[in-house]
Amino acid sequence: MRFSLNFVKEFLEVDVLAKELASLLTMSGIEVEHFQAEGNDWVFDIEVTTNRYDWLSIIGISREIASCLHQKLKIKYPKIKRTRLLKEKKIIIEDRNDCSFYVGSMIKGVTVNSSPSWLSQRVQHCSVNSINNIVDITNYCMLKWGNPLHAFDADKIEGDIYIRRAKTDESFVGIDDKERKLNKDNLVIADNRKVIALAGVIGAKNTEVDERTKNIFLEAAVFSPLTVRRSRRAAGIDTDSSYRFERRVSADYLEYAVGCAVQLIEKVGSGQFMGICAGGSKSSLKNKKITISLSKLNDYLGEIFSNSRVKSILSNLDFDVKEISRDKLTVRAPSFRFDVNREVDVYEEFSRVYGYNNITPSIPFLRNQIQDDQMYKFKNHLRRILPLLGLREIVTVGIDGEQNLTKLEQKKCITIVNPLKQQDNALRTTLLSGMIKSIKHNLNRDQHNVKFFEIANIYFKDKNGYCEEPVLSMGTSGFREDFFRLKGVIEGLLKYLNIEDINFIDKGKPNFTNALRVVSGQKEIGFLGKLDKKIGEAFDLKEEVYFSSLDINFLKKLHKQKKYKSVSAYPIISRDISIALAKTVKFEDVQQIIKEKAAQLLSGVSVVDVYEGADVPKNCSVFTLRIFYQAQDRTLLSSDAAVLHDSVREALAGKDGIDLR
Amino acid sequence: MSEMDKEYKILEENFDKECQVVFSSRQLEDLRVKYLGRKSALAQLFSKIPELTLQEKGVWGRQLNILKQKITTVLEEKSRAVKDEEETMDLTFPSYGKEMGSTHVLSAVSESICSILQRLGFVVVEGGEIEDEWHNFAALNIPLEHPSRDVFDTFYLNVKEKNRGKYLLRSHTSPSQIRVMRESKPPMAVISPGRVYRPDEVDATHSFMFHQIEGFAIDKDINFSHLKGVLLHLVQEFFSSDVKLRLRPHFFPFTEPSAEVDISCIICQTPNSELRTKNSGSKCSVCKDKGWLEILGCGMIHPNVLEACEIDSKQYKGFAFGMGVERIAMLKYGINDIRLFYENDVRFLDQFT
Numbered sequence A: 001m002r003f004s005l006n007f008v009k010e011f012l013e014v015d016v017l018a019k020e021l022a023s024l025l026t027m028s029g030i031e032v033e034h035f036q037a038e039g040n041d042w043v044f045d046i047e048v049t050t051n052r053y054d055w056l057s058i059i060g061i062s063r064e065i066a067s068c069l070h071q072k073l074k075i076k077y078p079k080i081k082r083t084r085l086l087k088e089k090k091i092i093i094e095d096r097n098d099c100s101f102y103v104g105s106m107i108k109g110v111t112v113n114s115s116p117s118w119l120s121q122r123v124q125h126c127s128v129n130s131i132n133n134i135v136d137i138t139n140y141c142m143l144k145w146g147n148p149l150h151a152f153d154a155d156k157i158e159g160d161i162y163i164r165r166a167k168t169d170e171s172f173v174g175i176d177d178k179e180r181k182l183n184k185d186n187l188v189i190a191d192n193r194k195v196i197a198l199a200g201v202i203g204a205k206n207t208e209v210d211e212r213t214k215n216i217f218l219e220a221a222v223f224s225p226l227t228v229r230r231s232r233r234a235a236g237i238d239t240d241s242s243y244r245f246e247r248r249v250s251a252d253y254l255e256y257a258v259g260c261a262v263q264l265i266e267k268v269g270s271g272q273f274m275g276i277c278a279g280g281s282k283s284s285l286k287n288k289k290i291t292i293s294l295s296k297l298n299d300y301l302g303e304i305f306s307n308s309r310v311k312s313i314l315s316n317l318d319f320d321v322k323e324i325s326r327d328k329l330t331v332r333a334p335s336f337r338f339d340v341n342r343e344v345d346v347y348e349e350f351s352r353v354y355g356y357n358n359i360t361p362s363i364p365f366l367r368n369q370i371q372d373d374q375m376y377k378f379k380n381h382l383r384r385i386l387p388l389l390g391l392r393e394i395v396t397v398g399i400d401g402e403q404n405l406t407k408l409e410q411k412k413c414i415t416i417v418n419p420l421k422q423q424d425n426a427l428r429t430t431l432l433s434g435m436i437k438s439i440k441h442n443l444n445r446d447q448h449n450v451k452f453f454e455i456a457n458i459y460f461k462d463k464n465g466y467c468e469e470p471v472l473s474m475g476t477s478g479f480r481e482d483f484f485r486l487k488g489v490i491e492g493l494l495k496y497l498n499i500e501d502i503n504f505i506d507k508g509k510p511n512f513t514n515a516l517r518v519v520s521g522q523k524e525i526g527f528l529g530k531l532d533k534k535i536g537e538a539f540d541l542k543e544e545v546y547f548s549s550l551d552i553n554f555l556k557k558l559h560k561q562k563k564y565k566s567v568s569a570y571p572i573i574s575r576d577i578s579i580a581l582a583k584t585v586k587f588e589d590v591q592q593i594i595k596e597k598a599a600q601l602l603s604g605v606s607v608v609d610v611y612e613g614a615d616v617p618k619n620c621s622v623f624t625l626r627i628f629y630q631a632q633d634r635t636l637l638s639s640d641a642a643v644l645h646d647s648v649r650e651a652l653a654g655k656d657g658i659d660l661r
Numbered sequence B: 001m002s003e004m005d006k007e008y009k010i011l012e013e014n015f016d017k018e019c020q021v022v023f024s025s026r027q028l029e030d031l032r033v034k035y036l037g038r039k040s041a042l043a044q045l046f047s048k049i050p051e052l053t054l055q056e057k058g059v060w061g062r063q064l065n066i067l068k069q070k071i072t073t074v075l076e077e078k079s080r081a082v083k084d085e086e087e088t089m090d091l092t093f094p095s096y097g098k099e100m101g102s103t104h105v106l107s108a109v110s111e112s113i114c115s116i117l118q119r120l121g122f123v124v125v126e127g128g129e130i131e132d133e134w135h136n137f138a139a140l141n142i143p144l145e146h147p148s149r150d151v152f153d154t155f156y157l158n159v160k161e162k163n164r165g166k167y168l169l170r171s172h173t174s175p176s177q178i179r180v181m182r183e184s185k186p187p188m189a190v191i192s193p194g195r196v197y198r199p200d201e202v203d204a205t206h207s208f209m210f211h212q213i214e215g216f217a218i219d220k221d222i223n224f225s226h227l228k229g230v231l232l233h234l235v236q237e238f239f240s241s242d243v244k245l246r247l248r249p250h251f252f253p254f255t256e257p258s259a260e261v262d263i264s265c266i267i268c269q270t271p272n273s274e275l276r277t278k279n280s281g282s283k284c285s286v287c288k289d290k291g292w293l294e295i296l297g298c299g300m301i302h303p304n305v306l307e308a309c310e311i312d313s314k315q316y317k318g319f320a321f322g323m324g325v326e327r328i329a330m331l332k333y334g335i336n337d338i339r340l341f342y343e344n345d346v347r348f349l350d351q352f353t
């Protein structure tokens, strides 16, 4: 909202600098975002919190300034001419829940003109466009008292005034020239034939005041905040009027706003007041009494306040304060304060004015019945390990396109009812798309060596409705990156986590060439693979990408406390075997045979040499294995090792596709 | 001087001279053959010994052996020196590359804030990102249809509704805290870090996904002064010990009283800020010369919230606070565009290694 200092001066002498005023207001809860000079005036952009409808008017702002400066407002209340009743029009309110009070005033013989400069300045300095003298007067009075008013061209109204819900598909053209289809969510003002306003939101073109207008029907009303909110949302519009109604408008100043407008129309627009007609009733509810205890207030804020300090601060805010005992006060907030209902609301008002910054900070002794989230700890553990393996953490957004996602993952997407963009309409079922985007971003900027990981949730539909699971994804691309390096990273991670019984199973994965599934017992906990060329092309990737995804819930379950196992003090005997392996046999098979034959005396196997060159047979890989034999309880004799090694050689030689060299 | 003496002298002198100009193992091998080989001058001298008198035999035998020993020793030393020389490489050649990983700056900032608070006695509880209307709004004293909800605009999900209202992506981490309050009994002090979502159009300061850390403490004697103490400790630990705190009255449906919290500008209000030079002279671009930077919201937990969580609001009080991790990271490191966090440019990530 924007207000002007000259406007405030209609209620109050202000003799502080604009800068001081801005800081006073900010520290009392009306945050001044910006202020600047406009001619001989100052305008302030402020943020009014949703609980303080009363600050949406100059009188409300002035009251707050007066309280900050310890002054009193000088209010000249306009005369209320409620005696002259208008017989010619009836006000019919369909539902008092939508509109509790409606007052129409008839002013005849006006001259519609441009506003005098003081008036146009007033409204313009509050960010309201100057239209003509009549419209400006209604806006001036709304700004001043907080009650929105609307002026109709009385001669364009046919018959009585109805405040009712719109019929389905009833159409409406506003003074903004836009046509809208209405429905039951819209409260309208209508005459006997047509809709003449979207109640509390905007007037209709058909009854707009223009330079030919002679007679004015001036509306003031109290509409239900919820009704106006639904109505203006359904109509897709937000106005100064609906903004105020949504935050609640009090009937307290309604008649002053009307009186003020009528006087001005008579004076500035040379019209003549004819009388009023009304519907509903002006309910002016007094706020209820709240009993507060001084000792509780002290406990709440953590500081000792004197009885007199509390009384003086609350009284200065126009609260009605009575002392019951040394500890107890009864407090009644003024009627324009809808937001003060419970003791804590009074504590808030007191501490706000006393100054939050005057309360001494102290450190509490915090007690807990609960413990740290183990999953949080585990994820942080992963975040520490993965950088040690050379990976960089990335963060990508959890929303993606359903189309993209179904290309990458079979899980069923959860879609968004109200997406920002149609192409980002679902929650991700895989971290792959974010990984592809991040790698692509870097490749497109000539950053070719990437090793990334991300820890985030995936979401999908399941039989219970939905599922949300934490996942670790890893992606690599570039010079020196390949399948086996990524496999090594996973092995390293498992080592750090002390997870042992994991197998890599060569079983395909859609969208990946060369994929291995990572399996523990019967459970698949993830996979790694090289991204399929087709997918790469579909996402416009210019390089090979290796990707792995692991289920964090499983990793956490399998992750074991480390425990020391004694290292054998007896010597190791190693023997080499050179093997030519046909494509039909996997390294895994070789390993399996060695494990079976060497059993307990086997302490390890490693590849020590790989041959390449002309003498390597086609469709074969040739390499040398070094097998380590060791006993836990004695020195292994070389003759023992030889026997064992011979049986290994024999078993290997007996297998089709394995040639010993 | 005898012939033998002469030859001996020449041999010794030549060897000393030639040794000086040997730089490779190959030259060294030639030298070895020349001086110690079967046809070497030394071998020839040895072959002359049988022709000498008995007395000379003894003298020359010893002398020649000493020379042979000397040549052998010198050649061995020379050989070691040459090998060292040959192993020396061009050490200015680039390395194989640094295999450095890193955590994302948002994780690092979040973790650092959480651990400051953990040391004060808070425990960390994460929650789910898919929530329902009750936990995201109603329990927090936010009416479903009220202007106070407008700042919590929300993505709704096509998931079949159960008894707690429609499903949505949480627009703050508070629903996770509501779950803790309902599932456990006070006293408690909990922080919840995590991702949140709001349908904001993306620009330099807005993203539809961002990260929050919210915290609360509930006990019989918790008060507003404690809230201030905890926040002051947090910002001084995280930013620097000379940072000042300012609380401005504000409104949140779930706290009463509520405040927005500013810290003194870490650029223009801190005497020795490293970031200061960027702006020296002109107007402070970070705080727009206000001197203060808004960093979080806080307050005393509204009794309606305690009651929604079945906590007796007559017995227990609590405070709560919440902050955006991106905003804090941007202030701390002088990052000027929120989108940088999610692009994952290696040149960005690398700076927080």
Ligand SMILES: [Zn+2]
Pocket: B265, B266, B267, B268, B269, B284, B285, B286, B287, B288, B289, B290, B291, B292
């Ligand atoms: Zn600054």
